[in-house]
Amino acid sequence: MARYKAVVSYDGSSYGGWQKQLNTTSIQEVIEQALAKMHKHDVAIVASGRTDAGVHAIAQVFHFDSEMKIQEKHWIKALNSLLPKDIRIQSVKQVTEAFHARFDAIGKRYDYLISNDILNPFKENYMAKDAHKLDVAYMQECATVLIGTHDFTSFTSNKIDPRKPRVKTITRLEVLQEKDHVHMIFEGNGFLRYMVRMLSQTLIEAGKHRITKADIKKMLEAKDKHACRYKAVPQGLYLVRVDYADDEEQN
Amino acid sequence: MARYKAVVSYDGSSYGGWQKQLNTTSIQEVIEQALAKMHKHDVAIVASGRTDAGVHAIAQVFHFDSEMKIQEKHWIKALNSLLPKDIRIQSVKQVTEAFHARFDAIGKRYDYLISNDILNPFKENYMAKDAHKLDVAYMQECATVLIGTHDFTSFTSNKIDPRKPRVKTITRLEVLQEKDHVHMIFEGNGFLRYMVRMLSQTLIEAGKHRITKADIKKMLEAKDKHACRYKAVPQGLYLVRVDYADDEEQN
Numbered sequence: 001m002a003r004y005k006a007v008v009s010y011d012g013s014s015y016g017g018w019q020k021q022l023n024t025t026s027i028q029e030v031i032e033q034a035l036a037k038m039h040k041h042d043v044a045i046v047a048s049g050r051t052d053a054g055v056h057a058i059a060q061v062f063h064f065d066s067e068m069k070i071q072e073k074h075w076i077k078a079l080n081s082l083l084p085k086d087i088r089i090q091s092v093k094q095v096t097e098a099f100h101a102r103f104d105a106i107g108k109r110y111d112y113l114i115s116n117d118i119l120n121p122f123k124e125n126y127m128a129k130d131a132h133k134l135d136v137a138y139m140q141e142c143a144t145v146l147i148g149t150h151d152f153t154s155f156t157s158n159k160i161d162p163r164k165p166r167v168k169t170i171t172r173l174e175v176l177q178e179k180d181h182v183h184m185i186f187e188g189n190g191f192l193r194y195m196v197r198m199l200s201q202t203l204i205e206a207g208k209h210r211i212t213k214a215d216i217k218k219m220l221e222a223k224d225k226h227a228c229r230y231k232a233v234p235q236g237l238y239l240v241r242v243d244y245a246d247d248e249e250q251n
Numbered sequence: 252m253a254r255y256k257a258v259v260s261y262d263g264s265s266y267g268g269w270q271k272q273l274n275t276t277s278i279q280e281v282i283e284q285a286l287a288k289m290h291k292h293d294v295a296i297v298a299s300g301r302t303d304a305g306v307h308a309i310a311q312v313f314h315f316d317s318e319m320k321i322q323e324k325h326w327i328k329a330l331n332s333l334l335p336k337d338i339r340i341q342s343v344k345q346v347t348e349a350f351h352a353r354f355d356a357i358g359k360r361y362d363y364l365i366s367n368d369i370l371n372p373f374k375e376n377y378m379a380k381d382a383h384k385l386d387v388a389y390m391q392e393c394a395t396v397l398i399g400t401h402d403f404t405s406f407t408s409n410k411i412d413p414r415k416p417r418v419k420t421i422t423r424l425e426v427l428q429e430k431d432h433v434h435m436i437f438e439g440n441g442f443l444r445y446m447v448r449m450l451s452q453t454l455i456e457a458g459k460h461r462i463t464k465a466d467i468k469k470m471l472e473a474k475d476k477h478a479c480r481y482k483a484v485p486q487g488l489y490l491v492r493v494d495y496a497d498d499e500e501q502n
Contacts, residue, residue, distance in 0.1 A: 119327075119331070119339045121261055121337045
């Protein structure tokens with residue numbers, strides 16, 4: 001028996017999110033089915049964290065245990081031949097038995113994309129759309145309030161477990177004007193449920209001059225789950241990377 | 252009663268092509284349903300030409316007749332509010348009664364995209380995928396054989412109407428290496444059924460050095476519907492533009 005760390009890229013458009021649940025197809029379930037077909041028995045996978053319905057991943061990480069002895073390139077080929085085309089395994093590497101995709105993650109990067117091109121049908125599932133021209137320089141200035149270590153209670157779901165710590169560190173928050181969209185980059189040691197989407201929409205509202213940098217500071221300092229009523233749509237969100245200690249390379 | 256010329260952009264992934272047919276949803280049918288809702292009676296639309304199942308359009312053109320007096324921006328809003336998000340009307344302009352979207356078209360541009368990034372789940376419906384590194388310079392050299400006025404019988408569907416002329420003029424055929432894909436641009440006075448996809452795959456085979464420039468010349472000169480057995484997948488194909496005489500602007 002050996003433990004494997006896998007990196008997977010997925011287009012979340014057709015799924016009810018990462019986590020298995022009733023009445024919708026989850027990415028976890030589809031990958032576990034592919035593994036079960038290979039193994040002729042159930043194989044559970046554990047991800048670095050969930051992604052919500054419609055959210056995409058460039059490089060989500062999960063681990064699983066297997067008695068099969070297969071070379072990396074054959075793992076990739078075998079799994080991808082059993083998976084739908086919108087879920088693609090990028091790498092499968094043997095790791096020590098102690099490795100845990102969730103507990104060992106020390107950092108994550110999420111990107112959020114907003115298109116101004118509201119009549120473009122190709123971006124429908126892949127970017128948020130906003131007819132307003134966003135003030136990217138002001139969004140970047142507002143972002144400075146959020147960078148650093150804070151209690152992000154104001155920027156998470158109401159349903160959060162009260163025993164869980166809500167102090168997180170954002171190490172990088174950039175707002176970039178690309179050719180045909182606005183691109184936000186969030187890096188930190190971890191993110192609470194809905195946190196990236198709530199912060200994204202808050203910055204978008206600032207980009208439309210509907211709220212100010214002072215408003216955002218007040219929201220953050222309130223540490224109140226009712227302080228922020230903004231949440232950006234899922235299709236603009238991408239889990240880009242999960243970092244682990246002594247990671248040499250990451251897809 | 253007035254005639255209108257409309258430009259529409261669509262993601263063809265979920266449709267059985269432009270043209271109405273049994274057992275599949277067509278783009279034509281969906282747009283006609285939206286017009287019928289607005290008009291409270293049937294309204295037929297006529298496109299510049301069909302696109303096949305899975306093929307996309309940046310700017311397909313169609314015409315229709317209407318007794319409704321509406322400003323352009325309201326036509327766009329009203330139709331888009333009734334259409335699914337993967338079909339977006341870009342413009343609606345009143346034209347003379349003599350205008351005909353198919354008969355008056357004097358030129359078209361189609362683009363074909365091939366990705367080398369076969370593990371990328373986001374390109375699945377939007378590019379052809381090929382694990383080979385294509386020799387783009389050689390593809391461009393082979394393309395010179397095809398530019399100009401030729402009988403393209405070798406590069407069209409078997410089912411073509413024998414009475415229809417198969418002489419077409421390609422005015423531009425470029426093969427470009429973009430950052431993460433190969434991009435082909437076809438411009439001409441018109442294209443036969445499957446012609447762009449058959450030419451695309453022929454050039455792709457040349458890009459893999461499976462056939463030569465001389466083979467392509469022989470295929471073209473054969474004027475034989477069995478001469479070319481290549482046809483690229485539909486998801487890489489985009490109808491980019493339809494040209495009309497005295498067009499000032501085109502979306």
